[in-house]
Structure formats: C-alpha cells, structure tokens
Amino acid sequence: MAASLASLSYSTKTGAQPLFNRYRSHRLHPSCLLPHPPSIGKHITRCSRKQRSMEKPSALETSDGAVNLKVDNDEEETCELVNRTEVLIDSVEAHLLTAVKNNNETGLILLSDVFGFQDSSTRDFAYRVACNGYNVLVPDLFRGDPWSENRPESEYEEWRRGHDLNRIRNDIRTLTEWMVDEFAAAGISKKLGVIGFCFGGGRVVDILAADKNGYFSTGISFYGTRIDSVVAGDVNVPVLFIAGDTDPLCQLEGLKEIKEKTGDGSKVVVFEGRGHGFVHRPETPEDDRDAEEAFSVMRNWLHQHLLRGH
Template identity: 55%
Template sequence: MATLVFHNVVLKDSPLANSKRHQLRFSSAARRSLLPAASRKYAQHQHACLSFRINATSNLSDSQEELKDDVDEACELVKGVELCLGENDDIFHAYLLEAVKNNKGRGILLLSDIFGFQDTSTRDFAYRVACSGYNVLVPDLFRGDPWDKGRPQAELEEWIHKQSTDRLAKDVNTCIKWMIDEFTAAGQPSEKLGIVGFCFGGGWLLKTLANDRQGNFAAGVCFYGTRLNSTLAADVKVPVLFIAGDKDPLCPTSVLMDIRRSLPGSRTVIYPGRGHGFAHRPESAEEDEDAEKAFILMRNWLHDELLRKNN
C-alpha cells in the first residue's frame, strides 16, 4: 500500500550550477520543476505508480540505445512523486522520480548517504538517473532522522548505531517488493532492478545484493561504500561497479579490491586524488569533471547490465 504526494518542484541554487554536470538540470528548471515542495496528499492506492504501466515498455536495439556523453534534452520530462510505503502505522517515506519520455521500463533503487533522501545532492543525482530513462525510487532510510551536518562529529557513531539493521533491511525489502509489484502489474514481471548506493547506502547495497535470494536485481553501482563487509561478496550473484577515490579513508581501495576478486564480471574504478563523496557532492571544478565521468560510467554500466544483457 502506498500513499501518494504529487509535487511541484523548486530547484535550489548550487555553487556548481554552471558546471557541465548541472547544466541540464538548471536549464530545465524554469520549464519543469521536480524536487519536492508543498503539495497535497492523495488517497491510498494499491498500485501507486500507474505510469509504470503506461511507460514500462522497451524494445530497443543497440543502435537506438547508443549512449553519448552529452546531456539528453528529454531530461525535463521527469515526474516526481512522494510515497508512504509500508502498512498500518509502520510506514516510511520514499521519493519516486519517473522518466516520462523514453522510459526504459526499468527500476533503480537508490540508497542514500547518511544525509538522507531529502538531501539536495541525492535528489539531484536521482533526477539525473531518471533523466536517462529510469524509474528511480529513493527511500527514507532513516525514517525522518538523517544525520545533520551541523551535529558534532563525535555523535556520529552513536547515531549510526541507532539505525536498526533489522528495520533497515525490512524497509529496503519493502521497497523491492513495491517495485516488483509495480512491474508485475505493468505486465513485466520478469524485469530485474538495478541498485545504486552512496556511502552508507553503498554498504547497504552489498548487504542487499548478498541477501537477494529471489534474484530481483541484475546489477549494482556502489559509490564509495562505507562499512563494507567483504565476506558478503561471495553471496552476491550480480555484477557490481565500484567507484571510489584513492584519497578516501572511509572506503579503502584495498577493501574494494578484495571484494572485486570475489565478484566475477564486476569492475572497480578508482579516481586518483579524489576523496569521499566526489561523484555526487563535487566541491571543485576538478571534482565536477570526475563526477561527470563517473556518472557516464555508471549510466553505461546500467545500460549494459539492465538493457542489453536482459533483452
């Protein structure tokens, strides 16, 4: 069951608003806004994303799906929907960004960093993924209690320990079931999902894939995952693209290499000189350039693993 909240969107300013990575997002802002603002709630619907059924069709040849490095003009055609997932009083929020034009009929579960699903950088990135033709679901992993950048760093470990592993696993599984149910209702029960995770969400990406007994996922992309448990790699059955910087103490490259050796068909890409968060929180023009490269790398990986190999 899911409650819908449809949004008119106000895009916020960014110090990198004129960068290549943000050009399309900001140029289309005046024409169609997509991030959440004040809105009205709709009644509960058994199938929340009816447009999945309308747009979840894809019969694309390799020539039709040739990807380019430039930005797709169709990016402005994305719809944003806020959902309440779960049952009775045990519910949590999520945000769905759905491609309206050139929808590929594939779902992406995006697991955020500690700053949560409402964070501007996370929403911006999810928006760009949706612009590439996907239906992107971003859950509130922390149930309204994300890490606040203004809190003392000494409190971080205590905050992380308050995030119940059982509750997180349950919420992630609820998201998976919701997306699978939507594709089944759309007449595409065999279509598999992709999963993308940043930082904290990257660590949970590995846990989620290791526990994917039903084979719901076809591929993953892990951006500088934290608290990665390399022993889980043996249970992961799908290829994963790992992206990180060699100056990131929270995601040691040695751990990524250990995991990579246990995952046939996977790939690890390390960006020299880059620290934590560069791909979705670039803080300089140089980081922004590598962020753009990392995005294109991710987009091509998802295209190959979700579309070409599954058509």
C-alpha cells in the first residue's frame, strides 16, 4: 500500500526539516510521506459536529427532477485529526489539509470566494471536507490581496480588475501540477477534483476547460459568479452546480445553459429560498439546514466521481 498522504502535513513549525524552498516549486522530503504521531499542537484540529435534527428534509429541485436526501436525525459526524500545512509553490501560498487516519488518498483543490483563502468560513469548510478523508489544497488566489469588507464597495470592480484571470488560472495550474507530482511520488494515481465558492465557483469551469492533461475527474461550483459560458463547452467531465433560487449573483437560467455545455452527467441542484453564499456562510437556521443538505449532495458526488472506479 502506498504511503499515507496524511503525512504531507509535516510542518516547519514542528521543528521538522523545511518542506519548501520559498523561491521555487518543491518536492516534499521523503520522510513527509510517512505517518507521524499526532503531536503538532495547533496545526492539528479535531473535526466533530452534530448536525441539526432534520425530520423533514426538503426535496431539492434539480435540472432533471427532484432529489430526495435521506438525513438521519441528530447524526453525529466525527473524524480523526486533521493536519494543516502552509506551503509555498512558485510564490503562491496555500494551505494543505489532510486527514490523519481516514485518508482516502484523493485530492481536492478548493477555490475561495473574494475574501480569500485565510477567511474563516473557507477554512472551516476545508477542514470539514478533509474530515471526510480528502487532501484539500486551498490556494491564495489573490496573492495576499483579498477583498475586504472594510473597503468601499465603489472600489470593488477596480480591485477585481487588478487580479488577472489568466494569472489566477496559471497559478492554479502550477498548484495542480505540484499536487499531481506529489501524488505520483507517493505512488498514488487517482485524479483530482476542484471545488469553488462564488468567485472560485466561477473559476471551476475555467480550470476544467483548460485541463488538457485530464488531471480532474469532476468539479463542484457553489453559486459561481461570472462563469465564462464560452469555455464551458471545453469541459469534458461532469460538474455539479449548487445554487439558491434567490441569488442575484448566480442566475439559474444562465447556470442551466452552462450545465448543458459541460461534460455528460453534469447537474444543477437548486435550493428554494436560498441566496448567495448560504453553504459556506449560512446566516439563518434555514440556511444552515440547507447547507447541511448541500454538503451531503457534494459528499455523495465526490464519492461517485472520485472514489468509485479509481
């Protein structure tokens, strides 16, 4: 059996050898591919949460009919420890989150919204995904300059124009190749998945369309914004689109048209009454309930398209 990728979370802050050269891409030291005892202090987090009771989970409207989810009441969702490593790949910072014991040796790249990879909502979601056994890489899409709620809204478009989409695509391609290289070094050949929220959700389609090497098996876009419909036809893998029907930033009509252009098996799941950001930034009990259901849909999708048959 290949060495567990859980140990990729070796950290310079533990007193171990440096994992990376801060001026170029790097290969993790071979010892980083071997299991290590869970003694990394604050860089290890236990994920444990109790889902809200949902005796009557609502059906979800999808592009091909209703999807009924079976959710056990008061289901306890617990995982082993999750390690976090800070890495720097060709000047791009990222967090790498790995599960210690239940690692399924499969990788995901998680693309943040405009508030960046350090934002607590994105990091909490990434931890929870890692709790389900995945190796999750969360890159800094904005090179240290994420949007902030403290900035005047009038500056938003200028800020956004300052982050060239081609540069972002190139950064993600570099990180993807690094992750594939690390997987190969560990003797793991499984493909990757990509997940994105809002701004990152729009970039999911870009990344999959540009994936000429076939690294990705699937993508999940949560209420993606400004999705390029022109390149959607170049996506050859199934994509799951999740959105709310009251979201002004992710129009359902356009989303369903984009879905038709992407790979066979793509699906749109719409949550009634939900607005923008409800999955990773729930603000009401109703948001929280549907966020749980959306997470279950995502988890089942990843299992189907990444774990089965690979």
